[in-house]
Amino acid sequence: MAGNNASEIRVAGTGRILVAEIDAPLPEAFSDNPAADWGPAWTDLGYTSTEGVTFSKKDKLDPVETWQSISPARFVYADRDLTLKFAMLQFNEDTLPFFLGGKSTDIRKDGDATNVFQFDVPDGPTFDERALGLEFTDGSEVTYRFVIPRGQVTATDDIKLARKAAAQLGVTFTALSPGDGAALATFVMKDPAYAVPTVPAP
Numbered sequence: 001m002a003g004n005n006a007s008e009i010r011v012a013g014t015g016r017i018l019v020a021e022i023d024a025p026l027p028e029a030f031s032d033n034p035a036a037d038w039g040p041a042w043t044d045l046g047y048t049s050t051e052g053v054t055f056s057k058k059d060k061l062d063p064v065e066t067w068q069s070i071s072p073a074r075f076v077y078a079d080r081d082l083t084l085k086f087a088m089l090q091f092n093e094d095t096l097p098f099f100l101g102g103k104s105t106d107i108r109k110d111g112d113a114t115n116v117f118q119f120d121v122p123d124g125p126t127f128d129e130r131a132l133g134l135e136f137t138d139g140s141e142v143t144y145r146f147v148i149p150r151g152q153v154t155a156t157d158d159i160k161l162a163r164k165a166a167a168q169l170g171v172t173f174t175a176l177s178p179g180d181g182a183a184l185a186t187f188v189m190k191d192p193a194y195a196v197p198t199v200p201a202p
Contacts, residue, residue, distance in 0.1 A: 008193040010144070012052060015136030017086060018042040019098060023178070024131040026147040030190045034135065034143070042133055045098070046090040049168055053134060054085040055146075082148070082184055084134060087157065087170035093117075099156055099169040101126040128152055132173050143190040148175040149182070 016034075020042045027037040035044070060079035063072035088095045093104040100121050110116040134146040157170030175184050 005193075010138050010142065012136035012144075013138055015052065015134065017045045017048060017053065017084075017088075018133040018135070019045060019094070020131045020133065022129055022131055022150045024133075024147075024149070026133070026145060026149075026186055026188055028188050030143055034137075038133065038135075043094050045088050045095055046092075048089060049087040049170075051087065052136075055134075056081070056083045056085065080184070082175040083154070083172050084132065084148070085170070085172045087168040089166055089168060091167070091169070095169055098128075098130075098153065099171055101128050101153070103128070129176065130173075141190075141192065145188045146185060147188075148173070148185045150178045151175045 018038060024041045025039075027039065029037050031037055038044075058079075058081045059077065060081075061075040062078045064074045064076060066073045088099070093107050096119060097103055097106055100119070102119070102122065107117050107119045110118050129150055129152045132148045132151055135143065137143050151173050153171045154174040155172035157168070159167055159169065161167055177184065
């Protein structure tokens with residue numbers, strides 16, 4: 001709806017970040033138990049830093065120059081980067097391999113020793129493609145869900161180990177083309193602000 005409407009301002013009061021195998025389904029049901037809505041295919045990465053998630057979409061446009069004009073005659077889409085940047089606060093079999101590259105199954109228990117495990121950092125980059133889900137709520141009536149069906153961690157932040165601050169696993173996750181004309185990413189919103197007609201089922 002056009003015009004000033006304070007009820008349509010969104011503040012991501014709290015949220016969660018989840019990972020799954022490629023092309024895991026985006027939950028469209030909104031029940032009283034959001035964790036159950038996502039289902040067993042998705043793994044919650046737990047606590048993240050207070051900065052939340054930085055959502056970035058950058059399109060690169062190449063100008064088409066002509067002899068007859070100083071200004072470009074048109075633009076050609078050359079590139080699209082869709083990324084989510086966030087920092088995980090928990091260290092476990094899900095977060096550490098996600099940060100360093102690998103799977104939870106790459107962590108091995110060290111013989112019979114209690115609570116002793118080993119994870120080998122790969123010598124070179126690994127193609128660790130995942131689906132990534134983001135959910136945030138604004139009060140009790142508004143929930144946004146966003147899923148990248150195929151992507152991978154393309155950058156990691158330095159880990160600062162200090163006495164007065166929690167160590168953080170900061171990552172940048174970049175969407176990859178799912179192919180076959182499928183969506184690069186999808187939003188599903190429970191939000192009364194949208195006034196659009198219901199699309200009938202095919």
